[in-house]
Amino acid sequence: MKKQLQVVVTGGPGGGKTTALDLFRRELGHKIAVVPEAATLLFSGGITRSDNEQTLRMIQKTIFQLQKNLEEIHKKQFPDRLLVCDRGSLDGLAYWPGTESDFFKDVNSTFDHEIARYDAVIFFESAAATGHDISSNNPVRNESSEQAVQLDKKLQKIWSRHPHFYFVGTSESFVRKIMFGIMTIENVINRYHRS
Numbered sequence: 081m082k083k084q085l086q087v088v089v090t091g092g093p094g095g096g097k098t099t100a101l102d103l104f105r106r107e108l109g110h111k112i113a114v115v116p117e118a119a120t121l122l123f124s125g126g127i128t129r130s131d132n133e134q135t136l137r138m139i140q141k142t143i144f145q146l147q148k149n150l151e152e153i154h155k156k157q158f159p160d161r162l163l164v165c166d167r168g169s170l171d172g173l174a175y176w177p178g179t180e181s182d183f184f185k186d187v188n189s190t191f192d193h194e195i196a197r198y199d200a201v202i203f204f205e206s207a208a209a210t211g212h213d214i215s216s217n218n219p220v221r222n223e224s225s226e227q228a229v230q231l232d233k234k235l236q237k238i239w240s241r242h243p244h245f246y247f248v249g250t251s252e253s254f255v256r257k258i259m260f261g262i263m264t265i266e267n268v269i270n271r272y273h274r275s
Contacts, residue, residue, distance in 0.1 A: 084155055087268055088168035088198045090239055092206025092232025096254060100204065100261040101166055107262070111269065113158035117166040118147035133177045137186060140172040144187045147171075151197070162269055168201075169194045174234035191241075200244040200268045204261055206232035207250050244268075 089097050098117075105114050122143055123129065130136055147169050154163055170191075176183045184190055206228045239245060246264050251257040 084159060084161075084163065085199045085269075086151065086155075086163040086165065086197060087200045087202065087265070088165045088239075089202045089204065089265070090167050090171055090235060091204030091248070092235055093228040095204030095206045095232070095248075095250075096258050096261060097166065097204040100258050100265070101164065103258065104164070104262055104265055108266075108269070111161060112164050113154045113161040115147075115150050115154045115163055115165040118143045118150055119167065119171075121150075122146060136175070136177050140176055140183075141187055144169055144172045148197075164265070165198070168198055168239075170238050171235065173238050174231050195242050198242065200246065201239045201242040202246045202248060202261065202264050202268060203236060203239055204248045204257075205236075205250045207254070 089101060091097050101114055104112070122139070127139065127142075130139065147165075147167065151163065151165060151169075169189075172187075173180060173183050178186075180191070236247075240247075246268065248257060248261040248264055251260070
């Protein structure tokens with residue numbers, strides 16, 4: 081049996097990944113299964129954000145487990161489709177209040193184990209990185225432009241360690257950026273998923 085491929089689509093807040101995934105789902109719905117973003121599910125389900133370090137750690141551990149469980153559920157439900165994950169298990173590292181080794185100790189995993197879960201990473205740079213507006217249609221996103229830039233840098237540093245890292249940079253035209261992002265996802269599918 082062919083290995084089921086798993087791609088993560090991530091990036092800083094206001095990068096356009098959600099828009100790209102929505103369009104992509106319409107375009108290639110029968111070939112892919114989109115795993116929803118764990119953090120959005122958690123925060124829209126009544127958990128509120130917190131600055132308290134212990135609460136923050138609990139929230140990130142919950143998101144980490146939820147993300148991995150959602151991926152496993154989608155693998156079982158859609159065994160013949162490519163999994164496209166809206167963020168991945170390593171995203172929480174950018175929001176973690178402690179050190180990287182501290183994070184992996186708390187979630188009982190390693191960087192190598194987590195990065196190996198994904199066959200490719202497509203990174204959508206935050207529009208805030210070039211001073212553009214990042215207002216979002218996601219009601220649980222509340223980062224300022226400065227926070228978005230910091231998160232974008234942290235996430236890029238984490239995910240760029242993947243051997244198959246694809247960068248979708250901010251463009252003057254949001255539509256052009258989304259089109260480039262969709263083409264990148266299509267190229268990744270074609271490269272790894274020759275059916």
